[in-house]
Amino acid sequence: MKINYIGYFNPLIYSGGGEMVMRCVIESGMTRGHQFGISAVRPGDCNYSDSADLDLVADVFNYPGTLKSLGAWRDFSEGFIKKIVDTRPFIHFNNAYADVCNLGYLPCSGDNALEICPHKSPTHLLRNLAAKDFSAQCFSRNELVQRLFQHSKLNVFVSPLHHLICHKLLNLIEVAPSFIMKPVIDGKRFFNQNLDRDIDYLFVGIIGEAKGLNAMREQFSDKNIHLIGKLFPGTKLDFGIYHGHVPYDEIPHFMNRAKNFVFLPRWPEPQGRVVIEAALCGCNLIANDNVGAMSFPFDISCLENFRNATDEFWETIENL
Numbered sequence: 001m002k003i004n005y006i007g008y009f010n011p012l013i014y015s016g017g018g019e020m021v022m023r024c025v026i027e028s029g030m031t032r033g034h035q036f037g038i039s040a041v042r043p044g045d046c047n048y049s050d051s052a053d054l055d056l057v058a059d060v061f062n063y064p065g066t067l068k069s070l071g072a073w074r075d076f077s078e079g080f081i082k083k084i085v086d087t088r089p090f091i092h093f094n095n096a097y098a099d100v101c102n103l104g105y106l107p108c109s110g111d112n113a114l115e116i117c118p119h120k121s122p123t124h125l126l127r128n129l130a131a132k133d134f135s136a137q138c139f140s141r142n143e144l145v146q147r148l149f150q151h152s153k154l155n156v157f158v159s160p161l162h163h164l165i166c167h168k169l170l171n172l173i174e175v176a177p178s179f180i181m182k183p184v185i186d187g188k189r190f191f192n193q194n195l196d197r198d199i200d201y202l203f204v205g206i207i208g209e210a211k212g213l214n215a216m217r218e219q220f221s222d223k224n225i226h227l228i229g230k231l232f233p234g235t236k237l238d239f240g241i242y243h244g245h246v247p248y249d250e251i252p253h254f255m256n257r258a259k260n261f262v263f264l265p266r267w268p269e270p271q272g273r274v275v276i277e278a279a280l281c282g283c284n285l286i287a288n289d290n291v292g293a294m295s296f297p298f299d300i301s302c303l304e305n306f307r308n309a310t311d312e313f314w315e316t317i318e319n320l
Contacts, residue, residue: 018095028310071130110165159292202258208232212264
């Protein structure tokens with residue numbers, strides 16, 4: 001098939017968690033003989049073809065939330081998205097909550113039953129400017145957002161929890177069929193090396209309240225806890241052993257030194273792949289119900305459960 005890929009970030013250039021997944025999806029599709037044209041806001045690629053057989057739409061509202069980055073002022077035009085949603089056969093891939101919520105995280109945890117979002121305010125001027133959104137309406141009730149989920153041939157989610165919360169927020173009577181994709185994991189990089197485990201507790205990720213900083217402080221400030229990752233702007237770290245940002249290739253070594261991996265996000269994580277990587281490295285997991293990875297109905301410490309994830313995705317698409 002000839003496929004248009006439409007995503008906010010070009011996954012062949014950017015390396016965020018969602019972009020890493022989409023890169024694997026595209027590369028797997030190429031090995032199966034599919035051809036791709038990439039259209040992305042950043043860095044500004046447009047290789048859209050009206051003659052393509054299918055559009056693959058991924059996290060189209062995933063814009064950065066700062067004025068410095070120009071936020072939603074650099075985005076796909078509404079007419080372009082409407083054209084896809086209303087006239088094209090498309091698959092809608094969700095790696096995050098960006099297509100149901102335009103706040104930085106999901107502060108309602110999916111429990112907002114109202115059309116008015118209690119976490120939006122006209123006094124949040126910089127945020128409102130960056131998001132190009134001055135209303136208090138829940139983003140999931142936006143007509144274009146709802147049509148994105150209703151008109152797709154398939155809505156793809158990255159964990160059972162992710163699927164559940166998106167559907168709670170959308171509150172739609174009719175919605176397109178769903179597919180929950182298994183995590184894409186590099187088993188050659190993340191595995192138990194049987195090292196001496198001299199780190200009692202380990203955290204890897206953005207260090208801030210969204211990822212459970214306060215919960216970690218309350219439970220582990222007097223413990224041998226090591227923290228790896230960038231500090232969220234304005235965050236002060238006053239406990240544990242801080243390693244700063246560590247290259248991705250070095251993360252498996254730290255996980256193999258850790259007895260326990262800690263991940264206690266305040267708000268729902270679509271997946272939290274780092275938890276699976278830690279489990280494959282032999283860590284005991286200390287996680288809460290906000291971790292999408294923990295909602296899979298199988299043992300996430302067993303690599304066999306993740307094999308052929310992208311092939312299963314493409315087989316589903318090809319059989320539609």
